[in-house]
Amino acid sequence: MKPKPNDVILHTVTKLAAVIIFTFSIDLFWAGHHFPGGGFIGGLTTAAGIVLLYLSFDIERIQTNLPIDYKKMAALGVLISVATGMGGMIYGDNFLEQAFGYFDLPVFGETELATAVLFDIGVAFAVIGTAITIITSISEDEL
Amino acid sequence: MKESAEVIAGVFILLGTIISLISAIGLVRLPDVYTRSHAASKSSTVGVLFILIGTLLYFLISEGYFSIRLILGIIFVFLTAPVGAHVISRAAYRANVPLTKSSVEDELKDYFQEHEKERG
Numbered sequence: 001m002k003p004k005p006n007d008v009i010l011h012t013v014t015k016l017a018a019v020i021i022f023t024f025s026i027d028l029f030w031a032g033h034h035f036p037g038g039g040f041i042g043g044l045t046t047a048a049g050i051v052l053l054y055l056s057f058d059i060e061r062i063q064t065n066l067p068i069d070y071k072k073m074a075a076l077g078v079l080i081s082v083a084t085g086m087g088g089m090i091y092g093d094n095f096l097e098q099a100f101g102y103f104d105l106p107v108f109g110e111t112e113l114a115t116a117v118l119f120d121i122g123v124a125f126a127v128i129g130t131a132i133t134i135i136t137s138i139s140e141d142e143l
Numbered sequence: 144m145k146e147s148a149e150v151i152a153g154v155f156i157l158l159g160t161i162i163s164l165i166s167a168i169g170l171v172r173l174p175d176v177y178t179r180s181h182a183a184s185k186s187s188t189v190g191v192l193f194i195l196i197g198t199l200l201y202f203l204i205s206e207g208y209f210s211i212r213l214i215l216g217i218i219f220v221f222l223t224a225p226v227g228a229h230v231i232s233r234a235a236y237r238a239n240v241p242l243t244k245s246s247v248e249d250e251l252k253d254y255f256q257e258h259e260k261e262r263g
Binding site: 009010013016017020023024027 | 218223
């Protein structure tokens with residue numbers, strides 16, 4: 001049996017850095033409408049955070065603590081994107097017609113809400129699912 | 144207001160570039176992996192930090208815009224760059240990369256040989 005390697009520094013910093021990366025990816029995702037950012041880059045940053053966790057700890061431990069089926073996640077993302085495109089058709093608009101409006105929310109005040117966010121959520125899910133599926137299926141290859 | 148912002152930011156960014164240049168010279172001049180990682184990690188981290196702080200101060204003073212992304216970038220670089228250097232040096236030591244000839248003592252060596260014996 002191999003002795004357990006002493007990875008305290010790497011593990012501690014990974015825990016802190018993963019929190020910062022996930023926060024930044026959410027910030028990028030929400031900034032997408034008015035500033036640089038959006039679903040694609042937000043999803044890729046989230047995937048980068050998950051890959052950092054995979055690199056620092058082992059794959060089995062991350063998959064027991066974060067039990068997500070990334071293939072289903074990619075499929076769900078595509079489904080959400082298509083469904084938001086269909087949403088406009090109910091009201092007689094074209095496919096992928098986007099709607100937005102101003103609402104008075106309790107905490108945020110007057111906020112602009114657009115259905116483009118739902119489309120972006122679909123894009124982000126598809127990107128995360130695809131990236132992590134590629135990386136785990138390469139890394140788990142057994143000869 | 145604009146001029147003072149330019150002066151302050153200019154001083155910080157010039158300092159950061161000079162430190163980064165010193166870091167690059169150290170990377171070329173020093174003899175082995177460990178001294179090079181010493182030069183590359185510390186001084187280039189500080190160089191990048193000075194440049195980011197200069198940018199932050201410039202936008203804060205001239206336009207009143209407080210960039211939270213720059214603060215996050217400063218914290219993140221400060222947190223991760225030394226750990227990257229630590230991991231690289233550690234991997235180099237485990238791959239038996241030799242120390243430079245002028246080094247005096249290698250305290251890890253005895254510990255590692257004991258460890259190898261325990262493993263058998």
